[in-house]
Amino acid sequence: MYQLLDPSRFVVFITGATSGFGAAAARRYVAAGGKVIATGRRKERLVELQQELGADNCHIIELDVRDRAAIDAAIAALPEPFAGINIVLANAGLALGLQPAAETDITDWETMIATNVTGLTYTVRALLPGLIARGGGHIVTLGSVAGDYPYPGGSVYGATKAFVKQFALNLRSDVQGKNVRVTNIEPGLTETEFSLVRFKGDEGKAAKPYEGTTAMNAEDIAESIFWTTTLPAHVNVNRLQLMATTQAFGPFDIYRG
Known part of the structure; x- marks a missing residue:
């Protein structure tokens, strides 16, 4: 069995930490003795998370990853106990709508x-030089099985996750020799607020994908993220794709008109 690294050395910067994978990962790292910088747009959620985990363990920043200047300012203002970031979990992301391409709201695509895409690149570009300067670290990006497998209504969401996958793979080439690991986590069916966001608060529609089945949960994905970052430093997991046991691949769709 692998010998885990000392988790007390972990200082983890997490985007999208107000729910789902990000919040679960924050809890997992703090439970193991690490420190977390939890960022997200919903300040009240961040405050609740900090109260749960403790201010000594969890520093919170209200942050929209689409704002490059705000990311730079947040990093520059980090208090000393949280400044030595060695893991970046670029988790912030979303899906909006499931309409066919010709009927979708273009603002959802934007x-x-x-x-x-853009928020991910801002996050990584802002934090990567610090990882390198401190002697290395780990960047974890959040992809999706949608980055490999298309489905109706997922055109732009799937395209963004294909970008995340390729960005992470190319990033590995760029950091060769810098002691920086890069992993793309690619979940399938997972029951979080994902569908509630996709369907803009419609609880009935959001519940449909999970009816009558057993999906993964946020803790499953957080544990997988934690595992990839606690392997020996000479091991890099390039991609980790996960699906619920109840989820598999469908046949080709053939139109017969």
């Missing part, structure tokens, strides 16, 4: 691209 929001997904701005968050899932």
